[in-house]
Amino acid sequence: MDYDFATLDFSDESETARARRSAWLMAVQRGFHSGRPDEELEQRWLTHVRADDITCTGAWLPEGEFGAGPVPVATFASFDKTLNAGHELLPLRMITDVTTSPAHRRRGLLRRLMTDDLTDAVSKGIPVAALTASEATIYGRWGFGAATFAQTVEVDTGPGFGLRAFADPGRVELIEPPDSWPIVKGVFDRFHAQNRGSVEWPQFYEVIHTGAYDFDDGGPDKKLRGAVHLDGDRTVDGVVLYKAEGRGENRKINVTEMMALTTSAGLALWSFLAGIDMAKRVTFGLAHPDDPLRWALTDIKAVSYTANGEFLWVRVLDVVTALAARTWAADGQVVLEVEDDQGHAAGRYLIVTDGGRGSVTRTEEPAEVRLDVETLGSLYLGGAHVPALERAGRLHGTEEAIGRFARMADLAVPPYNLTGF
Numbered sequence: 001m002d003y004d005f006a007t008l009d010f011s012d013e014s015e016t017a018r019a020r021r022s023a024w025l026m027a028v029q030r031g032f033h034s035g036r037p038d039e040e041l042e043q044r045w046l047t048h049v050r051a052d053d054i055t056c057t058g059a060w061l062p063e064g065e066f067g068a069g070p071v072p073v074a075t076f077a078s079f080d081k082t083l084n085a086g087h088e089l090l091p092l093r094m095i096t097d098v099t100t101s102p103a104h105r106r107r108g109l110l111r112r113l114m115t116d117d118l119t120d121a122v123s124k125g126i127p128v129a130a131l132t133a134s135e136a137t138i139y140g141r142w143g144f145g146a147a148t149f150a151q152t153v154e155v156d157t158g159p160g161f162g163l164r165a166f167a168d169p170g171r172v173e174l175i176e177p178p179d180s181w182p183i184v185k186g187v188f189d190r191f192h193a194q195n196r197g198s199v200e201w202p203q204f205y206e207v208i209h210t211g212a213y214d215f216d217d218g219g220p221d222k223k224l225r226g227a228v229h230l231d232g233d234r235t236v237d238g239v240v241l242y243k244a245e246g247r248g249e250n251r252k253i254n255v256t257e258m259m260a261l262t263t264s265a266g267l268a269l270w271s272f273l274a275g276i277d278m279a280k281r282v283t284f285g286l287a288h289p290d291d292p293l294r295w296a297l298t299d300i301k302a303v304s305y306t307a308n309g310e311f312l313w314v315r316v317l318d319v320v321t322a323l324a325a326r327t328w329a330a331d332g333q334v335v336l337e338v339e340d341d342q343g344h345a346a347g348r349y350l351i352v353t354d355g356g357r358g359s360v361t362r363t364e365e366p367a368e369v370r371l372d373v374e375t376l377g378s379l380y381l382g383g384a385h386v387p388a389l390e391r392a393g394r395l396h397g398t399e400e401a402i403g404r405f406a407r408m409a410d411l412a413v414p415p416y417n418l419t420g421f
């Protein structure tokens with residue numbers, strides 16, 4: 001079938017263009033098994049599209065075909081923000097709203113939309129692309145590797161809960177999320193600047209974190225609560241947003257966001273959460289992969305980590321720019337060969353590291369370490385280590401070259417991202 005590929009025009013206010021926009025959103029909701037959009041959802045989506053300058057593309061059936069009309073059979077969206085690569089906030093192509101109608105699956109629609117979008121990112125000089133995936137087997141073929149990880153932490157905050165002594169010169173205070181966006185965003189901006197792997201928030205985070213609208217249930221999120229940690233100088237250095245769920249014995253506190261800029265802010269926020277009455281459990285789905293909480297508790301069994309999953313998927317498009325912006329652990333040099341079916345990252349690169357910074361140039365020298373671009377995506381932010389990738393058969397070279405590359409590339413602290421999109 002000859003599908004019509006097109007991009008939505010958000011400046012066109014004609015009836016046809018507006019019908020296409022509504023139908024595009026409808027197709028996305030359908031693809032993710034969510035409810036049909038109402039007027040409020042559509043308005044919220046339009047605000048997000050305009051604020052983040054999102055490009056919404058899709059495939060439509062040709063005129064005259066049964067089923068032709070404003071509803072696309074495939075959708076794809078992308079926009080550009082920043083990624084904390086270690087030394088720099090790099091421009092990042094963010095991909096979302098990927099759906100194909102079950103009646104048109106496996107005919108290359110996603111392939112076409114993805115290929116075009118990555119080519120567009122390269123033409124605009126964007127060095128890295130990323131997405132958060134609902135299925136882990138789809139995106140490796142386009143060079144995306146699982147790059148940041150998070151775990152679900154569940155804490156028993158009953159009478160047995162206790163933290164070892166820690167010095168906290170500050171204190172915790174409640175906030176009202178509808179009035180507190182500048183504070184929450186202010187902490188996030190510092191978190192983003194400070195944490196390798198962090199992705200800048202899209203506009204809809206304001207809607208979610210102020211409780212203005214609940215995208216799952218529709219309508220305002222009236223149960224969202226919040227607290228901040230103030231340091232010794234009364235500057236906010238930590239935020240937690242949470243909701244109480246369930247009743248009676250089953251009530252628990254579900255943390256929807258937690259950002260701590262210092263260790264004491266993080267522990268003080270956990271101490272605060274544990275002190276909330278009429279709830280004996282607290283959960284958070286995006287704990288740091290190297291979460292310190294278990295080591296801070298008097299009873300290590302009070303905490304359990306129930307899921308440890310991949311979160312951000314990264315695709316390196318421009319190896320020279322991307323690797324020069326990352327953090328390096330030790331001085332050294334290596335020639336890295338990257339295989340990339342789509343060509344964007346393919347080639348051999350001389351990496352010379354000095355004082356934590358890398359300089360990267362294309363080279364004709366023989367390759368010392370070889371990997372494909374998907375593996376490079378996993379290695380890029382430090383979420384995977386060279387020896388593990390080598391043992392998995394994902395990276396090749398002599399033992400000496402791999403050991404040298406591992407000393408240069410492997411970072412002690414894992415990357416940490418809180419942004420889903």
Ligand SMILES: CC(C)(COP(=O)(O)OP(=O)(O)OC[C@H]1O[C@@H](n2cnc3c(N)ncnc32)[C@H](O)[C@@H]1OP(=O)(O)O)[C@@H](O)C(=O)NCCC(=O)NCCS
Nearest residue numbers: 031098099100105106107108109110111132133134137138
């Ligand atoms: C994922 C989805 C968009 C794929 O769209 P599609 O148009 O059928 O994909 P294509 O025909 O372009 O397939 C391209 C390649 O991806 C593979 N692929 C597609 N979907 C896959 C899946 N769910 N799991 C594993 N591989 C998949 C195809 O087999 C094909 O591989 P090949 O080129 O090596 O033969 C579609 O299945 C969908 O809408 N799923 C529900 C929503 C969803 O999961 N979206 C992703 C959110 S992150």
